[in-house]
Amino acid sequence: MNARSGDVWAFAEQEDGVLADISLELLGKGRKLADTLGVKLCAVLMGSGVEGLAQPLFEAGADVVHVVDDPALKTYRGLAYRIALVKAIEKESPQIVLFGATHMGRDLAPAVASALRCGLTADCTDLRIGDYEDKKTKEVFRNVLHQIRPAFGGNIIATIVNARNWPQMATVREGVMKALEKSPGRKGEIVRHEAGLDGVDIPVEVVEILRRHSSVNLKGARVIVCGGAGVGSKENFALLHELAAALGGAVGGSRAAVDLGYCEHERQIGQTGVTVRPALMISCGVSGAVQHLAGMQDSQKIIAINTDKDAPIFKVAHYGIVGDLNVVIPKLVKAIRKGS
Ligand SMILES: Cc1cc2nc3c(=O)[nH]c(=O)nc-3n(C[C@H](O)[C@H](O)[C@H](O)COP(=O)(O)OP(=O)(O)OC[C@H]3O[C@@H](n4cnc5c(N)ncnc54)[C@H](O)[C@@H]3O)c2cc1C
Numbered sequence: 001m002n003a004r005s006g007d008v009w010a011f012a013e014q015e016d017g018v019l020a021d022i023s024l025e026l027l028g029k030g031r032k033l034a035d036t037l038g039v040k041l042c043a044v045l046m047g048s049g050v051e052g053l054a055q056p057l058f059e060a061g062a063d064v065v066h067v068v069d070d071p072a073l074k075t076y077r078g079l080a081y082r083i084a085l086v087k088a089i090e091k092e093s094p095q096i097v098l099f100g101a102t103h104m105g106r107d108l109a110p111a112v113a114s115a116l117r118c119g120l121t122a123d124c125t126d127l128r129i130g131d132y133e134d135k136k137t138k139e140v141f142r143n144v145l146h147q148i149r150p151a152f153g154g155n156i157i158a159t160i161v162n163a164r165n166w167p168q169m170a171t172v173r174e175g176v177m178k179a180l181e182k183s184p185g186r187k188g189e190i191v192r193h194e195a196g197l198d199g200v201d202i203p204v205e206v207v208e209i210l211r212r213h214s215s216v217n218l219k220g221a222r223v224i225v226c227g228g229a230g231v232g233s234k235e236n237f238a239l240l241h242e243l244a245a246a247l248g249g250a251v252g253g254s255r256a257a258v259d260l261g262y263c264e265h266e267r268q269i270g271q272t273g274v275t276v277r278p279a280l281m282i283s284c285g286v287s288g289a290v291q292h293l294a295g296m297q298d299s300q301k302i303i304a305i306n307t308d309k310d311a312p313i314f315k316v317a318h319y320g321i322v323g324d325l326n327v328v329i330p331k332l333v334k335a336i337r338k339g340s
Helices: 021-037 051-059 078-092 103-116 237-247 255-259 325-338
Strands: 008-012 041-047 064-069 096-100 121-124 126-133 140-151 156-160 168-172 189-193 223-227 250-253 280-284 301-306 319-322
Touching: 008 021, 008 078, 008 103, 021 041, 021 051, 021 096, 021 126, 021 140, 021 168, 041 051, 041 078, 051 064, 064 078, 078 103, 078 189, 096 103, 103 168, 121 140, 140 168, 223 237, 237 250, 237 280, 237 325, 250 255, 280 325, 301 325
Parallel strands: 008 041, 008 096, 041 064, 064 189, 096 168, 121 168, 223 250, 223 280, 280 301, 301 319
Antiparallel strands: 126 140, 140 156
């Protein structure tokens, strides 16, 4: 198959037989791209004993699951995954390959792009199909992948195309794209591939994996109370924890709050933190810089508390409270506890 008419692929990341959420999110966006192009949406699943994960991928929108199942792929090792994935891509010639901008995706995607001599756009916030005209040669490329992401510190939104060296490859941060509603029982086709690792010396051996599980789950929280530099101190973040506890929510922070040591890095919301879409976001002492908004502006309801009536956060807020968070938050907690 010619890469220019090939399918859309999403790398289905899994660890210990558990699919990462990003795999389903990539399929959500991939479905739209594949439908626009009139091609199949495929997931590529790699690991050892992982074929059972094909069914949830079909239910999340994949038409085809390319499975590379090999004991050497049990735990992620860059070289082994790169060799096996490049082999599958060369055989099937997809026109688009998407990866999560996770630790694994950020390691694997550049290695694959380098081996295939194609481009790669990291950390896309949107992906669309459109045409592109080379202004110098006047050559027009139809139906190429528009890879959209903030650039120059978030001051511009750049649309990047890779019209000459295919496949077109991009990574997407977790939480940015939406997974489709699950279609229980949806069927698809499984295509099995050899890993091509026989006789290959993989110089990395995984001896032991030590995991530190995070106690913070911002992506899954329905309510987030987010604090910024305006909270004033690490100790004062207790106010936010109190409000979050009253609402059954989680506490997040701006990058300034993280940099100032007010809260842990895993709580950072924004372009270089987590992207969230809770039912309710209460933003306290956050100015609303574009890099912060990139990670929270799709929240269903946003309440902003800020002493500065001109703070940009009020432009995205559904409700704004101009006031000192040290006064407003205790009143809110009291009112919530009273049940009003
Ligand atoms: C490449 C790049 C990536 C970035 N990524 C991120 C990211 O992922 N997430 C992120 O958040 N930022 C990110 N930033 C930083 C971003 O540009 C801002 O600097 C940051 O978001 C500011 O945080 P803040 O709103 O908490 O602080 P400030 O901008 O200092 O705002 C503090 C706000 O608190 C208000 N305030 C002060 N006292 C009170 C009070 N008592 N009560 C109520 N309000 C009060 C002030 O009026 C002010 O609006 C990034 C920047 C760059 C260049």
